[in-house]
Amino acid sequence: MNIEYRVGMMKVVLAYSGGLDTSTIIVLLKEKYDAEVITVTVDVGQKGELEGVEEKAYELGASKHYTIDAKKEFIEEYVFPAVKANALYEDKYPLGSALARPLIAKKVAEIAIQEGADAVAHGCTGKGNDQVRFDVTLKAYLGSEVDIIAPVRELRLTRARSIEILNKHGYNVSSIHKKFSIDENLWSRSIEGGILEDPMEEPPEEAFEWTKPYHEAPDHPLYLDIEFREGLPYKVNGEVYDEVEMIELLNGLIGSYGYGRIDYIESRVIGLKSREVYEAPAALTLIEAHKELERMVLTPKELRLKKYLDGLWTDLVYQGLWIDPLKTHLDIAIDSLNKYVTGKVKLKVYKGALVIVGRESPYSLYSKDLISYDEGWYPTSEEAEGFIKLYSLYSLTANKARKEVEN
Numbered sequence: 001m002n003i004e005y006r007v008g009m010m011k012v013v014l015a016y017s018g019g020l021d022t023s024t025i026i027v028l029l030k031e032k033y034d035a036e037v038i039t040v041t042v043d044v045g046q047k048g049e050l051e052g053v054e055e056k057a058y059e060l061g062a063s064k065h066y067t068i069d070a071k072k073e074f075i076e077e078y079v080f081p082a083v084k085a086n087a088l089y090e091d092k093y094p095l096g097s098a099l100a101r102p103l104i105a106k107k108v109a110e111i112a113i114q115e116g117a118d119a120v121a122h123g124c125t126g127k128g129n130d131q132v133r134f135d136v137t138l139k140a141y142l143g144s145e146v147d148i149i150a151p152v153r154e155l156r157l158t159r160a161r162s163i164e165i166l167n168k169h170g171y172n173v174s175s176i177h178k179k180f181s182i183d184e185n186l187w188s189r190s191i192e193g194g195i196l197e198d199p200m201e202e203p204p205e206e207a208f209e210w211t212k213p214y215h216e217a218p219d220h221p222l223y224l225d226i227e228f229r230e231g232l233p234y235k236v237n238g239e240v241y242d243e244v245e246m247i248e249l250l251n252g253l254i255g256s257y258g259y260g261r262i263d264y265i266e267s268r269v270i271g272l273k274s275r276e277v278y279e280a281p282a283a284l285t286l287i288e289a290h291k292e293l294e295r296m297v298l299t300p301k302e303l304r305l306k307k308y309l310d311g312l313w314t315d316l317v318y319q320g321l322w323i324d325p326l327k328t329h330l331d332i333a334i335d336s337l338n339k340y341v342t343g344k345v346k347l348k349v350y351k352g353a354l355v356i357v358g359r360e361s362p363y364s365l366y367s368k369d370l371i372s373y374d375e376g377w378y379p380t381s382e383e384a385e386g387f388i389k390l391y392s393l394y395s396l397t398a399n400k401a402r403k404e405v406e407n
């Protein structure tokens with residue numbers, strides 16, 4: 001964008017987390033872009049970071065601030081569909097940041113329209129996924145010609161420079177934010193940067209907040225019964241919970257037993273491998289439990305299709321294409337397959353390990369009568385042999401035909 005041709009001060013709506021980069025951006029938008037800054041903080045369950053966010057925005061120079069509580073919407077419209085899709089990117093990452101970005105962008109877009117803003121701004125770097133997610137969703141809501149200002153990307157701002165700028169404005173950056181780049185919401189806590197950029201370096205304990213190290217976890221196991229209705233969790237140990245409370249409860253409880261850490265090499269959208277560390281006790285647990293229930297109620301053919309659709313859904317969302325038309329079709333199919341995912345899963349968590357120890361469902365395809373070696377139905381020898389004969393016919397015929405030509 002070219003601000004020189006603008007008449008008067010432009011009005012910018014900034015997606016403000018209260019963190020290092022976006023705080024610096026308030027200052028930069030005013031000083032370098034000569035803009036009036038309206039900050040929008042979307043509460044997706046990031047807790048600590050929210051404290052004093054409004055005061056900080058005003059102190060750094062915002063003219064107006066909004067804090068929007070979107071926790072319920074985040075769980076219902078973004079996290080729950082991810083549970084239904086067993087969304088683990090590269091079989092590892094439950095997509096916390098990837099799910100929150102389109103929601104934050106939507107809220108920022110709504111405020112931008114309401115305020116008649118000239119531009120929107122965010123704090124993403126030019127090396128990450130979040131810039132893709134923000135830009136794509138903002139364009140979807142505001143039109144592809146929208147002015148998006150991304151000062152970190154445009155000025156190639158380093159974290160050290162951000163710290164310097166904030167210090168100059170009288171802000172002391174907390175030691176944890178000096179060491180790592182953290183992004184937190186109800187679904188996951190991501191810790192990047194600093195010492196973690198060496199992939200051989202074990203993450204130090206201070207990087208973690210939601211999970212206990214194994215040696216500090218209790219000496220007894222935690223048993224959990226999680227009940228699902230049409231693919232969504234609604235009861236824990238027999239008690240019905242509000243969605244947000246349930247996720248908070250599971251994160252706290254399961255994390256305290258040492259489960260929920262992830263440390264892996266991730267393939268970013270823009271073609272870079274990065275070392276990512278996460279904490280996501282509730283997400284990993286709910287997805288494991290949900291998958292197990294699917295194994296019990298879906299036919300093998302349905303399971304194959306489900307895995308394929310889940311993979312497409314997960315990649316789209318990771319890659320910032322929340323608004324892609326394909327997702328609409330995937331959601332319909334994934335919802336349809338979740339119709340039978342009703343029942344209970346029993347889990348055991350002990351010193352950082354999680355195992356499934358029981359499951360039941362009114363739609364169960366498991367039949368004790370059919371499977372038992374001790375009692376109930378038994379195929380006749382003719383039935384079993386006849387099945388095997390026809391079942392193996394292609395394989396045996398092919399081998400024979402090929403052998404005859406080759407010999």
Ligand code: ARG
Pocket residue numbers: 095096097098129130181182183190192266276
């Ligand atoms: N690598 C993760 C993702 O792309 C986490 C991003 C975390 N964002 C951050 N600003 N620290 O979804």
